Amino acid sequence: MKSNPTPLQKKLLPRHISFMAMGGVIGTGIFKGSAETVSLAGPGVIFSYALAGLLLLVVMGAIAEMATVYPGLNMKDFIRKAFGNRISFIIGWLYCFMWLAVCVIEVIAAGSFLQFWLPDVPLWVLSLASAGFILAVNMMSVGGYGEFEFWLAGIKIAMIIVFIVLGVCMLFGFIPGASAPWRHNFTAYGGFFPNGWTAIFSALLVVMFSYGGSELIGLTLSEAQEAEKVLPKVVKSFILRVVLFYTLPILIICGLIPWNTLSEHTSPFVQVLTSAGLQGSAHLMNFILITAVLSAANSGIYGATRMLHSMAVDGEAPAGLARLSAKGVPINSLKLSAVVLILGSMIAYFAQDNVFRLLMAVPGFVVLLVWISILLAEWKLRKTYHVKPGFIVWGYPYITFISVICLSVIALLFLFDAQNRISIGVCLAVMCVLTVCSFFRFKRESLRR
Numbered sequence: 001m002k003s004n005p006t007p008l009q010k011k012l013l014p015r016h017i018s019f020m021a022m023g024g025v026i027g028t029g030i031f032k033g034s035a036e037t038v039s040l041a042g043p044g045v046i047f048s049y050a051l052a053g054l055l056l057l058v059v060m061g062a063i064a065e066m067a068t069v070y071p072g073l074n075m076k077d078f079i080r081k082a083f084g085n086r087i088s089f090i091i092g093w094l095y096c097f098m099w100l101a102v103c104v105i106e107v108i109a110a111g112s113f114l115q116f117w118l119p120d121v122p123l124w125v126l127s128l129a130s131a132g133f134i135l136a137v138n139m140m141s142v143g144g145y146g147e148f149e150f151w152l153a154g155i156k157i158a159m160i161i162v163f164i165v166l167g168v169c170m171l172f173g174f175i176p177g178a179s180a181p182w183r184h185n186f187t188a189y190g191g192f193f194p195n196g197w198t199a200i201f202s203a204l205l206v207v208m209f210s211y212g213g214s215e216l217i218g219l220t221l222s223e224a225q226e227a228e229k230v231l232p233k234v235v236k237s238f239i240l241r242v243v244l245f246y247t248l249p250i251l252i253i254c255g256l257i258p259w260n261t262l263s264e265h266t267s268p269f270v271q272v273l274t275s276a277g278l279q280g281s282a283h284l285m286n287f288i289l290i291t292a293v294l295s296a297a298n299s300g301i302y303g304a305t306r307m308l309h310s311m312a313v314d315g316e317a318p319a320g321l322a323r324l325s326a327k328g329v330p331i332n333s334l335k336l337s338a339v340v341l342i343l344g345s346m347i348a349y350f351a352q353d354n355v356f357r358l359l360m361a362v363p364g365f366v367v368l369l370v371w372i373s374i375l376l377a378e379w380k381l382r383k384t385y386h387v388k389p390g391f392i393v394w395g396y397p398y399i400t401f402i403s404v405i406c407l408s409v410i411a412l413l414f415l416f417d418a419q420n421r422i423s424i425g426v427c428l429a430v431m432c433v434l435t436v437c438s439f440f441r442f443k444r445e446s447l448r449r
Contacts (some may be wrong), residue, residue, distance in 0.1 A: 030210060031109070031269060031289050034250055035262045037206045041199035043185075043254040044192050046247045048203040051406075052211050053243035058403040059215060059371045061393040062378035064235045068390035069381075075215060075374065076310050082377035086438040089316045091373050092307055093434050094427075098212070098366035099304040100337060104344030105363070106297035107131045111345075113267065113293065116286045127345040134297045135338050138305065141327035149298055156292035159285070160245050163269060167252030181255060189258050204410050205364055205417060210246065212367035215374065235391075301337055308333035316441070361414065361423035368411040375404050 037045045066078045073081070076095070080088035111126035118126065137148055169175050171182060186192055193199065253268045257275050262268050267289050273282045309330035312322035325331040378393065379400050393400060414424055 030246055030249065031267050031292055034210075034246075034253070035266075035268050037203045037210075038250065038254060038259050038262055038268070040195065040206070041203040042190060042192065042194040042259045043251070044194075044197065044200055045203045045207075046250055048200045048207045049210075049246045049250065050243065051200070052204060052207045053246075055371070055403050055406055056211050056242070058393065058399055059374055060235045061391070062374050062400070063215065064391045065389045065393050066378055066381060069385050069387055074306075074310055076307060077314075078377045078381065079373050080314065082380045083373075085314070085316060085442050087373070088314070089311070089438045089441060090431065090434045091370060092311045092316055094366050094431065095370055096304045096307050096311075097430055098363045098370070099300045099307070100340045100344065101362040101366075102212070103131075103134070103297045103300040103304070103337075103341050104347065106293045106300060107134065107341065107345055108347070109293040110290050110297070113286055113290045116266075116270070117283075124346055128342065130294060130297070131338075131341045131345045134294060134301055135334070135341065137298055138301045138334055139325075139327070139329060141329070144327075149295065149302075152291055152295040152298060156288060156295060157241075157245070159288040159292070160249060163285075164248050164252060167249070167256060167272070171252060171255045183255075185255050185258050189260055194259070201410075201413065202417075205361065205414055205420065208367050208410060209361070209364035211242070212363050215367075215370060301334070301341070304337050305330045305333040308336065361417075361420035362427055365411065365414045365420075365424055365427050368407050368414070372404055372407050372411070375400050375407070379404075 037048065041048060063075060063078075067073075070078065070081070076088055076092050079091055107130040108123065108127045110130040111123045111128075114126040114130070115121065115123060140148060173182075195202075249269070253262075253272055256272050262271060267286075269289065270282050270285050273285055308317055308321045309324075311317035312319055312330075312333070321330065321333045321336065323330070323332050379397060382396065414420055417424075
């Protein structure tokens, strides 16, 4: 049975939606995780990002298409409409689990970047402080939150653009007195594919984590003005920006310093500027990196709380989680997220050295399941549309089918990757628990049928 809370406030503007999704995508995955992807595949890792970008394009297109047919519904509603409450219940809770894991990763990353200036302060203390800041921001009104995230995400987008321009100038010797490596670092250390072309598939396991968060647009529909008209335009510009903001910086990083000298303990962006002798720039970059990962965590808490609110409204979560504050914030959902975020921040106290590899596989695997569910929902609902979509996925059904197969193969790679054994084991255990809970939760519904 559904609860009847006060509806969410429709105060998010198109620029808020676009930058919130960008904020969710451009975070630890590029600023810290890129060191790991490059170590796996070398400069050829850009093909991993390009392939994942194509899959992302199809997923975002499916969301935009369904949004034009079913105005007022969000991403989880599409899945529920296609497959019923049980699948919606499982995917919804998995999605919350994913975003909370992402938020923990981001605040720990923020803590690690703060240690660049405060090396004597324990990582868990700095991570906890970062978590407190994010929770305070999420207490703001929807419009205020959207505006704050717009500027927070804008800082890191501007930084990436500046880094690209500066990097190109350094790469081609446009800066007086600086050496121009040009092609040297792309070919001198094993070539463009130093670990073989198959390594681009190994890197996909981390890349999927990096791109996870793009589908956050599908949750903003409940608080966006004229979402069915705005979303297709946002999607078209969003995809190109995401792919360019990942591939170009990584090409520049691999061009300026040897790919096999990157350290996983420091951001590749800071390493590049430091190696170029721009120490002052490295400090500025570190500040921007902190705002970047905090922005990603900010988007993550938004995603988790809105999904919990949507599930509570649909009877898939405790009704109390649908309660809104006077500012339109799902206050109880935020409190639950706060508990998880604070406890998660303490992971850095016990597993500082392995925390990123341990946690990054969780959202990466769940993102795959969510994306597959979105594509399958679009595939099934297309036959039942009551109006002509204002936006149509290109090459349907072939492109949709190929994308589902590709995402499924990547998910299988996750399952058989020994390094991800603990993380994937946790994901599968959570899925089993949610599956059992779904049968008990919707047992009466099944009997009625």
